[in-house]
Amino acid sequence: MQLAINFVKESNNIVLYIDTKGDFSAVRIQKILEAHGLSHKDMAVIMLKIRVVYIWNIEELIRLLENIKKGVLKIENLSMIIVDSLPCLMFQHFGDNNNIGLTFLNRVINYSRYLSKELQIGFIFVNIQTRWIDQDITDPEDTESACSIKDLTYNEKRTRCLGKYWKTIPALVMVLEKLKLETNSCVTIKVLVTHHINPSAVKSCFINVSAQGVI
Incomplete structure (x- = not known):
């Protein structure tokens, strides 16, 4: 939300905020602007530049990007698209044997690259990072006490969601x-x-x- 505010605050640019979780808060935006001492008129101008769209599955996201590409959906001065968040849409296809989720993700990336290159639209995709803890147990021999001391070691591994395919995309x-x-x-x-x-x-x-x- 802060990125969206900063992007439109001193320009005529428009941000398209794609909410996939249903937690976008216009009240939160308003409170941030009020804290900076802006007038109600200035706040209204800024908030109108942040266009919010609710998307509930990745097929809807693909259609939206396709409509922007074809000119069916025209948003003047659109310069930034924020997707908050992409894993929410991809999680719906986890476990698919036909890799349909990966096919959809590939189409999203292709449309995003086209819009970035041809229309100079920037993209921010919100992702999720997972933390995995592996526990290793060592049992060294204590010759003095003739008993075993078990030492626990923990190895933390952090992985960004959307798999290896996504690693080189951003x-x-x-x-x-x-x-x-x-x-x-x-x-x-x-x-x-x-x-x-x-x-x-x-x-x-x-x-x-x-x-x-x-x-």
Whole structure:
């Protein structure tokens, strides 16, 4: 939501916010704008530039992108599309033996690439990162006490959803990890930014998010 606000705040650009979870909050947007001391008129102008569409399955997303490509759906000054989030649509096809989910995902990527190249529309896809913990048990022999001491070691593996296919799709990857909740209800988030061509080149920063948005 903060990205959408920042994108339209000082420009005539339009953001298409695709909500797949049904949790977009216009009230949240309004509170962030109020915290920055904007007038009701200025808030209304900004909020009108954030167009919200509710999508409940990936077929609907494909039709939407197709209609934008063909000009059936015309949004003047459309410069950014935010999909929040893509795994919600893909999870519906987990377990399909015919890989239909991967076929749909491929069509979404093809349309996105076309719109990015031909119409200069940027895309932000919200993804989910999973954390897997593997437990290893070692049982070294203690010669002095003639008893065994079991040491537990835990190996953490983090994996972005949408599989290996998705790994090289995004131009930039921003990984957001919530660190702690302060007493003033401010959440500290660590942000890591990587490029798929050079994953070792990592940039990082910390941001604080409160009722006023990113502060």
